[in-house]
Every structure is written in C-alpha cells, then in structure tokens.
Amino acid sequence: xxxxxxxxxILIANLTIEAQVKTPAPSPKxxxxxxxxxxDVTLDYSRPSSKGRIVFGxxxxxxxLWRTGANANSTITFSDDVVIKGKTVPKGKYAIYTTPKADxxxxxxxxxxxxxxxxxxxxxxxxxxxxxxxxxxxxxPVETLTMSINNLTNDSATLDIAWEKTMVSLKFDVPTQKSxxxxxxxxxxxxxxxxxxxxxxxxxxxxxxxNKALEYVNKAIAMVKAGDDVPFWHLRLKSLIxxxxxxxxxxxxxxxxxxxxxxxxxxxxxxxxxxDSIKEWSKK
Numbered sequence: 001x002x003x004x005x006x007x008x009x010i011l012i013a014n015l016t017i018e019a020q021v022k023t024p025a026p027s028p029k030x031x032x033x034x035x036x037x038x039x040d041v042t043l044d045y046s047r048p049s050s051k052g053r054i055v056f057g058x059x060x061x062x063x064x065l066w067r068t069g070a071n072a073n074s075t076i077t078f079s080d081d082v083v084i085k086g087k088t089v090p091k092g093k094y095a096i097y098t099t100p101k102a103d104x105x106x107x108x109x110x111x112x113x114x115x116x117x118x119x120x121x122x123x124x125x126x127x128x129x130x131x132x133x134x135x136x137x138x139x140x141p142v143e144t145l146t147m148s149i150n151n152l153t154n155d156s157a158t159l160d161i162a163w164e165k166t167m168v169s170l171k172f173d174v175p176t177q178k179s180x181x182x183x184x185x186x187x188x189x190x191x192x193x194x195x196x197x198x199x200x201x202x203x204x205x206x207x208x209x210x211n212k213a214l215e216y217v218n219k220a221i222a223m224v225k226a227g228d229d230v231p232f233w234h235l236r237l238k239s240l241i242x243x244x245x246x247x248x249x250x251x252x253x254x255x256x257x258x259x260x261x262x263x264x265x266x267x268x269x270x271x272x273x274x275x276d277s278i279k280e281w282s283k284k
Contacts, residue, residue, distance in 0.1 A: 045145075065098075072114075076096055092111075096109065103134075111127075235255075256274075
C-alpha cells in the first residue's frame with residue numbers, strides 16, 4: 001500500500017509540473033546591448049503598454065517618482081566611467097528612476113538595483129546623478145514603453161525614454177579618446193613584462209618551445225625597474241625552464257634568487273617550492 005501511495009505521489013507531482021500554465025507577461029522584459037565608442041552600454045527593463053489608457057498625468061502621475069517601467073528595476077549598465085551633465089558616473093549598473101512633469105522630467109540613476117519598483121526607504125546617498133531634461137512631444141504615439149540608446153557618436157549617446165506621445169533624452173559622454181589612446185600607446189610601446197611572463201608560462205606548460213620560453217621570461221625579468229625586486233614567481237618560472245632544459249646549475253642559482261625574494265615577501269608557498277627544487281636538483 002505504501003508503494004502505491006508513493007507511486008501516486010510521484011505521478012501527481014509529475015502531472016503538476018507538466019500542467020504549469022505559460023502565459024505572456026503583461027510587461028515583457030527587454031535587454032538592449034549597445035556599443036558607444038569603446039564603451040558597452042546595456043539596458044534591462046520591462047515594457048508596459050498603454051492599452052488605450054492615458055499614461056502621463058494619469059497612469060503615471062505628474063510630480064511623483066516613477067519606477068520607469070514595470071516589475072523589477074529598469075537598469076542601465078556602463079562598462080566605463082561616463083559623464084552626465086559634467087558629473088562622472090563610475091562604471092557599473094544603476095536603476096533608472098524618473099519624475100515626469102508636463103514641462104520637465106527629472107532623471108535619476110540610483111546605485112541600488114535590486115528593488116521591485118521604488119525603494120521602500122529612499123536613500124539620497126545612493127543617487128549617483130540627478131538631472132532635469134525637457135520632454136518632447138511626439139507626432140506618433142508609442143504604444144509600448146521604449147528605452148533606447150540613440151544619437152551615437154564616438155564620444156557620446158543619449159538614453160531615450162519614449163511612451164505615449166512623450167520622449168525624453170539624457171545625454172552621456174564616454175571616454176573613447178582616452179581608451180583609444182591608452183590602447184594605441186600600449187600596443188606601440190610593445191609587450192609588457194606581464195605579456196612576456198604569460199607567454200613564457202604557456203610555452204613552458206605546453207612544452208611548445210622551452211628555448212623561446214626562457215627568452216621570454218628573461219625579457220620579463222629585464223623589464224623590472226632598477227631598484228625594484230624581480231618578482232619571485234618570474235624567477236621560479238625561469239628556474240623550472242632551466243631545469244627542464246637540463247641546466248641544473250643555472251636552475252639552482254635562479255631558484256636561490258627566487259627563494260630569497262619569496263622569503264623577503266614572506267610567501268611560504270614559494271619558499272617551500274624553491275627549497276624542494278634546490279634539494280632535488282642538487283642530487284643530480
């Protein structure tokens with residue numbers, strides 16, 4: 001009998017899972033990814049429709065803070081710091097809130113994004129930027145709330161919010177020139193010590209070309225500024241490459257340098273690894 005009840009319970013559970021009803025969301029979710037210069041911008045929001053209702057001044061009252069969408073917070077994410085009305089907004093994810101009025105809108109970016117609508121306790125310290133923009137009346141109504149990134153240039157774009165017969169735009173500037181010049185200068189300056197080290201590490205681990213690996217790690221070591229300590233992990237890698245190439249004497253000398261540097265940095269892991277290797281290589 002217990003087996004029968006158990007089997008029935010499983011059957012009912014399976015039927016319950018299979019019987020779950022799927023229906024369209026009243027305010028469908030939308031995600032927009034847009035590159036602005038070298039900055040990635042992402043909009044994530046839910047899109048209510050007017051459905052014959054008067055939106056601004058009725059469904060969305062004038063003069064009251066609005067969640068700017070439906071369901072969870074509408075958010076905008078910047079991959080780099082941007083500038084809005086002269087204020088730097090650090091890269092990150094922000095909730096979008098607005099206060100619509102007939103002749104002016106306030107747009108707020110808020111640092112907490114896990115609220116379901118308006119925060120229960122509004123924290124002014126979490127307002128990253130707050131600015132006023134003028135609404136524009138549209139010739140054709142927009143049935144469904146639409147957010148978009150428009151007016152693209154290498155250095156700026158606008159966050160546009162349109163619904164019913166109203167649209168507002170918030171301009172933001174991106175650091176394209178700064179990012180581009182940093183990239184240009186880095187490439188033209190040639191590989192950095194970290195690039196040579198990573199390449200040497202890969203060639204050693206895969207045993208693709210140990211001589212080239214030794215060349216690269218030596219270049220990484222040579223790039224250390226005068227007066228600075230050579231990183232003990234660089235010396236450790238060089239000693240391993242030397243040992244693999246059969247240069248046990250050179251490997252021991254380098255391992256002792258790595259050991260001294262690791263002891264100075266109080267890195268016990270590298271102290272042990274170097275000590276063990278020196279003992280091993282000294283036997284042969």
